[in-house]
Amino acid sequence: MPEALPWEEEYGAAPATLGERLVSGGSDAVERAAEAALRPRRLDEFVGQQVVRNQLSLVLDAALARGTSPDHVLLSGPPGLGKTTLAMIIAAELGTSLRVTSGPAIAHAGDLAAVLSSLEEGEVLFIDEIHRLARPAEELLYVAMEDFRVDVVVGKGAGASAIPLSLPPFVAVGATTRAGLLPAPLRDRFGFTGHLDFYSNDELEKVLLRSSGLLDVPLTAEAAAEIASRSRGTPRIANRLLRRVRDWAQVRGDGRLDLAAARAALEVYEVDPVGLDRLDRSVLTALCTRFGGGPVGLTTLAVAVGEEPETVETVAEPFLVREGYMGRTPRGRVATRAAWEHLGLTPPDGASGTLWS
Numbered sequence: 001m002p003e004a005l006p007w008e009e010e011y012g013a014a015p016a017t018l019g020e021r022l023v024s025g026g027s028d029a030v031e032r033a034a035e036a037a038l039r040p041r042r043l044d045e046f047v048g049q050q051v052v053r054n055q056l057s058l059v060l061d062a063a064l065a066r067g068t069s070p071d072h073v074l075l076s077g078p079p080g081l082g083k084t085t086l087a088m089i090i091a092a093e094l095g096t097s098l099r100v101t102s103g104p105a106i107a108h109a110g111d112l113a114a115v116l117s118s119l120e121e122g123e124v125l126f127i128d129e130i131h132r133l134a135r136p137a138e139e140l141l142y143v144a145m146e147d148f149r150v151d152v153v154v155g156k157g158a159g160a161s162a163i164p165l166s167l168p169p170f171v172a173v174g175a176t177t178r179a180g181l182l183p184a185p186l187r188d189r190f191g192f193t194g195h196l197d198f199y200s201n202d203e204l205e206k207v208l209l210r211s212s213g214l215l216d217v218p219l220t221a222e223a224a225a226e227i228a229s230r231s232r233g234t235p236r237i238a239n240r241l242l243r244r245v246r247d248w249a250q251v252r253g254d255g256r257l258d259l260a261a262a263r264a265a266l267e268v269y270e271v272d273p274v275g276l277d278r279l280d281r282s283v284l285t286a287l288c289t290r291f292g293g294g295p296v297g298l299t300t301l302a303v304a305v306g307e308e309p310e311t312v313e314t315v316a317e318p319f320l321v322r323e324g325y326m327g328r329t330p331r332g333r334v335a336t337r338a339a340w341e342h343l344g345l346t347p348p349d350g351a352s353g354t355l356w357s
């Protein structure tokens with residue numbers, strides 16, 4: 001198994017709690033409905049991710065020019081960066097329709113065989129969380145991707161036989177937060193792999209200004225910059241914070257989405273100027289004030305903030321480590337100088353781990 005990329009360890013499948021959290025990359029069903037209206041529909045509306053966008057546009061244009069289907073596409077990256085959106089765009093650019101499924105939705109290889117055998121020629125099959133496909137379904141998929149064929153098993157035991165069923169050519173688009181977990185034979189069937197990275201604040205401002213236009217709420221440039229800087233490099237979070245600022249402006253403000261409204265709304269929702277929320281801050285505060293900056297074990301730290309260790313590890317820690325507020329050492333979690341400074345605290349002299357940076 002190849003080594004996981006650094007962010008893959010941090011951004012596994014979103015735990016259930018993520019959907020309830022304003023600054024998480026994950027989303028729930030209600031959230032998804034609100035997001036649908038803000039999705040870019042074509043490649044030239046898709047903000048940022050210049051490298052992937054250029055590469056993908058070449059793959060698609062070349063296929064269109066040849067009049068054939070493009071290679072299968074694998075999209076990897078943390079939640080909320082636009083993998084589903086890109087899959088929809090691929091179908092739109094190819095002028096075909098999109099069929100959507102996901103690794104966890106396919107319990108048996110037969111479920112996948114049913115989806116595959118109902119595909120129309122040239123259709124795009126989007127498989128979200130492809131790393132969570134069961135092994136037999138995975139094996140069925142890579143035969144289908146390579147040879148456009150599924151082997152339908154008839155009968156049981158010694159009398160079982162496989163009847164090959166031809167499939168029309170289709171395009172598989174897989175999305176994963178953990179490309180390193182895909183077995184090599186499956187990964188190799190994707191002719192093009194695009195890795196999505198966190199967005200810059202400038203790019204998030206563009207996402208926000210575009211979304212505010214679609215929502216028909218005027219957003220000032222300063223407010224866009226303020227929301228962008230608290231959005232953890234993630235368009236999904238940026239759009240979600242925008243909707244909360246819009247709520248505040250409608251209910252408590254004068255309807256305008258300006259800097260004052262953005263700051264006031266994000267204060268109500270406890271999203272601080274660098275995008276940390278209450279859980280993030282309570283983890284850092286406990287680490288600094290109760291454990292002298294660490295090192296402290298995950299379980300002890302989690303008990304101190306009244307959370308499950310898994311919640312601290314998967315929900316708060318990835319962003320805190322990525323942004324340099326927390327370190328993971330063999331002896332436990334440590335606060336960095338940036339954490340002390342962010343909380344307005346002075347690190348005690350000589351405390352081990354406190355000046356970890």
Ligand SMILES: Nc1ncnc2c1ncn2[C@@H]1O[C@H](COP(=O)(O)OP(=O)(O)OP(=O)(O)O)[C@@H](O)[C@H]1O
Pocket residue numbers: 025026027035036038039040045046047048049078079080081082083084085086128175207235236239
């Ligand atoms: N490049 C972009 N430009 C504009 N909006 C974007 C962009 N990328 C994502 N978004 C917005 O962010 C939201 C989340 O994107 P999307 O659902 O595609 O993410 P995802 O990577 O598939 O997440 P998950 O892995 O959780 O399914 C969408 O509603 C979309 O409007």
